[in-house]
Amino acid sequence: MPESPARDASRLTIADVAKAAGVSRTTVSHALNDRGQVDPRTRERVKQVAAQLGYRPNLRAQRLRTGRANSIALVSSMPISVAGGPSRLGFMMEVAGSAMEAALKQGLALVLVPPLEAADTLLDELDIDGAVVIEPAAEDRNVAQLQRRGVQVVSIGRQPEGDEALPYIDLQGHETGRILLQHLAEQGAGQIALLIGTQPRHSYIDMERAYRAFAEARGMPVVIARADEAGGETAGQAACRALLEQHPAIDGICAPVDAFAVGVVRQVQAQGLRVPEDIKVVTRYDGLRAQSCQPALTAVNLHLDEISTLAIDLLFEHINGRVRRRVVVGPSPSLVARASSVNPAGN
Amino acid sequence: MPESPARDASRLTIADVAKAAGVSRTTVSHALNDRGQVDPRTRERVKQVAAQLGYRPNLRAQRLRTGRANSIALVSSMPISVAGGPSRLGFMMEVAGSAMEAALKQGLALVLVPPLEAADTLLDELDIDGAVVIEPAAEDRNVAQLQRRGVQVVSIGRQPEGDEALPYIDLQGHETGRILLQHLAEQGAGQIALLIGTQPRHSYIDMERAYRAFAEARGMPVVIARADEAGGETAGQAACRALLEQHPAIDGICAPVDAFAVGVVRQVQAQGLRVPEDIKVVTRYDGLRAQSCQPALTAVNLHLDEISTLAIDLLFEHINGRVRRRVVVGPSPSLVARASSVNPAGN
Missing domain, CATH: 1.10.260.40 (lambda repressor-like DNA-binding domains)
Structure with missing residues (x-):
């Protein structure tokens, strides 16, 4: 009893x-x-x-x-100098906020793995059923480590790799590039340069493709600079200095990495030029870094809340489901025009 | 071989x-x-x-x-209507960003538990060594559930409860109240009302104490309104309407819940009054909601990155250590003055 x-x-x-x-x-x-x-x-x-x-x-x-942990991990492999800063892991944490809710709906806990070298050990020891990796590079170390362990991985943004691509949420990077470049042109920029990172990430690859198509269609010279992501704002500033030295006619810069874009604005202003009157600047992620830049940066709403939910659902499908999609197309990006590229009234 | x-x-x-x-x-x-x-x-x-x-x-x-999970949980019990909104779990995710790095340094993974009812099951099933709870109310359900399971809990912000208080990081809520009220007075507000939540949380209790001391020292009438946190911005707006009906002489409102403060600004403007000329408004958490409000809200920098690290270290100490502090005093809050309370130049 x-x-x-x-x-x-x-x-x-x-x-x-x-x-x-x-x-x-x-x-x-x-x-x-x-x-x-x-x-x-x-x-x-x-x-x-x-x-x-x-x-x-x-x-x-x-x-x-x-054999179930009922936990999944969220992993970012963007260096902390880009992921951190004023936005304090903004992109990752914005994804995390929605992802933890979506995970909960599937009865899963969400574990955060920060973009730090020390996370290697964690990746080996975490008791998880799967992982969402944010915008992995080709031959991404974290992805490789998780796959060695037999952990199911899906990515937000395509992993640029040959055949055996991860299932992913398509961020429509080409479309993001297209709307940013078109906006610059509409605001009067005729000589637009592209500043991207050195790592083989889908966002750079898609952006470059969009840029080349745009340049070709308009007969605009192709000017592409690359900076090391690990260098953050400083690297963006240095790349901008070199760009302006070599191509003084530039009147627009598309810098999808927000840390780079902030460095670009700083360099343009340091040279006594004005943003946006002399040089218009746009970036991709509409986080705190873009919003708190002076002037505020034109960016793109990637609809990360929906993207995160789609990623969790796709991962859950691959862990449990019979139907397993390889690619899910996310919502279309939309422009958020701000003072860094919009001509002041009267101009 | x-x-x-x-x-x-x-x-x-x-x-x-x-x-x-x-x-x-x-x-x-x-x-x-x-x-x-x-x-x-x-x-x-x-x-x-x-x-x-x-x-x-x-x-x-x-x-x-x-017997070790090498994982700890981050838990918020603030309703999603306050925690969510434009800041999309801003407070929690800002804590999470720093907490995951601090946890990693201790070899621990950080698991996120969203402020949703469905998280109850998760809290029972999570394989964790401990948990950090953000600003728990007295008799907080999540805290009680974790303690029933024997999970070590520390809190960010004191849990207002009798004897058996959790170990906590002191957020210095009284000081936060003091600097906000003093700022309002310096900007010329003479009739300041306080609008807080109904739940017994340390931040409201400390704020009310600071407010009463302030009012007494200046011979200012005490006007305190309460709104249901679950009502978010709408509840803040309704509370403001009632406040202004009953106390038309009010020229300053301190609304520590950012969702309430946004509702207050909306209501003041809906009545054809101006912020800050007619009524000055201040809030506590300096998140996206405060920053994107029109006009931007004066708030307080709580130094959440340091707070989060202190919380993780305190939790680790209680899981493993011989020395176990009960209270750790966090960095002092500092004012971030903005257009919602600062008189325009020339006034």
Whole structure:
């Protein structure tokens, strides 16, 4: 018969509950997990007895049995100098906010893996069923490490790699490039340069393709500069200095990495030129860094809340589902025009 | 002797490695985990054999043995109508960004638990060593649930409760109130009202205490309104309407919940009054909601990055340490003055 709540409930086993309820261990297990064929009244009684005893299942033993962690990881491989700064991991944390809600709807916990070298160990030890990687580079270390462990991975943004691409949410990077460049042209920029990172990421590749198509269609000379992402704003500033030295006619710069764009604005102003009157600047991610720049940066709304939810659902599908899509096209990016590229009234 | 890498490496056990390396299982375990007395050459050889076989330790079995999850949770119990909105969980995600880095330094993964009812199940099932709860209310459901499970909890901001308070990072809520009220007075507000939430949270309690002390020192009438946090901006707006009806002489409103403050600005403007000329408005958390409000809201820099790191370190101390502090005083809050309360030049 049920005793009073045990003091050390964690030591109680399923056998104790079975004994107290006068049923088999299997019946207890089925009743508590709402599985199997158990008479509803018996199920109720077992649950009551378990509650009275203060029995709690041993989660770790359960996991060992089911092989499920019910956790997924969110991983960013963007260096902290780009991911951090005033936006303090803005892109990743914006994704994380929506992703944790979407994960919860699937009964999954969301584990954050920061873009730091020390995270290597964590990636090896995390008890997870899957991972969402944000905009991985080709031959991304984190992706490789997770795949070695047999962890299911999907990415936000295509991983630029040959055949065996990860399932991914298409961020429509080409369209992002197109609307930014078209906006610059509409505002009067005729000599637009592109400043991207050195890593092989989909966003740079798509952006470059959009830029080349745009330049060709308008007979505009192609001017592409690259900077090391790890250098952050400083690298963007240095790249801008070189660009303006070599191509003094430039009147528009598209710098999809927000840290680079802030460096560009700083350099343009340091040279005594005005943004946007002399040089118009646009970036991609509409985070705090873009919004707090002086002048505020024109950017793109990537609809990261929807993107995050799509990514979690795609991952869940690959962990559990029978239907497994390879590519899910996200919502179309939309322009957020700001003072860094919009001509002041009267000009 | 070592074979070629096994296809299904997950089936390999420590016994397979022991056999291949010609040593005992204990030696393999010690060698792979860098524990115990193992000859350095043997250790190296065992590691090599394990790598060649493609052996990976069974994490879940290991956890069952060590009793450690090496994961901690970050939990917010603020309703989504306050935590969400334009700032999209701003406060929580700002804490999360720094907390995940601090956790990583301690070798811990950070799991996010969103402020949603469905998270109840997650809180029962998460395999975690501890949790940081953001500004819990008295008798907070999440805290109670975690404590029932025996999970170590620390809080950011004191949990207002009798004797058995959680270890916490002191957010200096009284000081936050003091600097906001003093600022309003300096800008010329003489009849300041306080608008806080209905839940018993430290931030409201400290703010109310600061407000009462301030009012008493200046002989200012005490006008305190409360709104339901779950009502978000709409609740703030309704509370402001009632406030202005009953106290038409009010020329300053301190609304520490940012959603309420946005509602206040909306209501003041809807009544044809001007912010800040007629009524000055200030809030507490300097997030996207405060920054994107029209006019932008005066707020307080709570130094959440440092606060988050202190919280993770305090939690780690309570999970592992011999010294266990109950209270850690965080950095002092500092004013971020903006257009919602600063008189335009020339006034």
